[in-house]
Amino acid sequence: MCGTTSIRARNHSINSSFGGTLVFLLAGLALLLLSLSAAISVGAVPVPLSTVWGVLLNELSPGLIDRTWSKGHAAIVWEIRFPRALLATMVGAGLAMVGATLQAVTRNPLADPHLLGISSGGAFGAILALLHSGLFIGLLTVPLLAFLGALGATALVLGVSRFAGGAASAGRLVLAGVAVSFIVMAGANLLIFLGDPRATHTVVFWMLGGLGLAQWDQLIYPLTILLCCGAWLILRARELNAMTLGDETASTLGIPVARFRLAVFAVGALITGVMVAFSGIIGFVGLMVPHVVRMLVGGDYLRVLPGSALAGAAFLLWADIAARTVMAPEDMPIGIVTGLVGGVFFVWLLGQKQHI
């Protein structure tokens, strides 16, 4: 390891943070594993933790452990709860990371994956599939159209912010996002108005968010995008730190500010788009989780991003547990849980931290 060449060995954040970061990462991973196990174990039919991990090991390498559980339990664990819990993990991690990065590049503590029109586009696509186009390619129709809608809205936001004044500044990007969000939402509402009134409740449920449709063979899409885009964002932790100093200061540090902001926005749209496509609109994770994580690990994005991913994943797993158990055997839409918990928590946070 590094020899201390400094004459004055001083203990400020530069050398003290590494150990702390590691502890936080390990604690976060442990919390995530615990949450994941709990999410699979808890439900209308309780399954013991030993069965949860037994089923997993047996699926990974058949015959490794003697089966002590029923076929029914195995099916519930493997076919229903595992994919659902993994989707919750990915959606929570993705939305929280996107929220954290958008807050840096817009320097707006209220920036959120849903603020910038991405989710409205997703809703438009989903409503089109649910009420008008029919499921022409089967179960993947809704996610696909939702994803395309999200990307379309993103392109519109970028176009508007560019049309309305050259290089996109932080303020312009946010305002363009809000404007496009309203326009696209008006279009989506028109689709609802024109659609079959008997089918509109499916739209309502989609828009409130839910993880109940998770299936193994679809998880590969959010996973791929989350891994690629998440790694891209973490590799740019330094630039994200610099962006919080201000556009001009960041540019004097050699960062092509306008281009970087658009790239982060596009990557964020990709993540949000695929998450919204498979889970509907789950609010507040992206807004709230990064603030909580900053209180725990500080503001360095090399710690904020992995921390947000872990905390967002754990939060959504527990929110889903709550959504499934509060009114069991009914599934409450998870958006109700995250909105309620998130909102109440944020009020408390405002009281704690006067300078948000």
Place this chain on the structure above:
Amino acid sequence: MPEALGISRADCMAGGHRPCTAATLSVQDLSWSPGRGRETLLHTTSFALEAGRVLGIVGPNGAGKTTLLRLLYRFHRPTAGRVLIDGEDIWTLSARSVAQRVAAVLQEQPSDFSLTAGEIVTLGRTPHRRGFTGAAGAHDKGTCNKNSRDKDIVDAALDRLVLHGLADRHLGTLSGGERQRVMVARALAQEPRLLILDEPTNHLDIRHQLEVLALIRDLPLTIVTSLHDLNLASGVCDAVLLLQSGRPIGFGRPSAVLSEAAVSAAFHVDARRERLTPSNADHLVFHLREKGTPP
């Protein structure tokens, strides 16, 4: 070139890791407007500054001081003309390599996302690093020496601005003067050859103003600073550039440029140069013009 100024530059603020060199700055026929058909905010401006000199940019509000500074730190691309640093046009260099030579302390307020003073100063190393590193730095052997060198540079910058006790404090908890010092330390950690300051004494109390001015005088760098206070500018600058309505109307020694007539005309006031006793120093005093006095 440094020897000509009679100041030793063998050792720089980064603890003598590399001989610090100050850059020469040459501005040639520079002008800028925000877009086609829009008003020109800076009309053809030319000047040259030797390495290690301090240039003050003065003028009334809206005279184009900030515009000129933005052209110098490569935020605006000139509509016409060039900015040469050590003879190289900053727009033929990459943003990153300009950032290795030019640092700026601006009036921009960082948003409070819980970065500590130490982390912000470390960000000054950004243009000198590549790849996967946050504020904490990488940890493999290959980057080892570079990291400990970065750490020394950051430590030296924190020392220089007397910030070591504050390194772990969040920026949001610091006073205005302390934040300003953090941003100056961040700029020094960048190891620039040209340092640009935008109104560095704004909102500072007298003691902190004097400290900033002492720092400007001591740093072995070429410095360009905008200043509102003409007497401060006279005291600290080797040269001043007087701007009015986006046009340069004087460049040279402060006592020559900031004449009673030029200052009166530029700021629309009555300026008079008086002599202070017992220090025997020149001091400009200003009065509003009587109503009806022709400009």
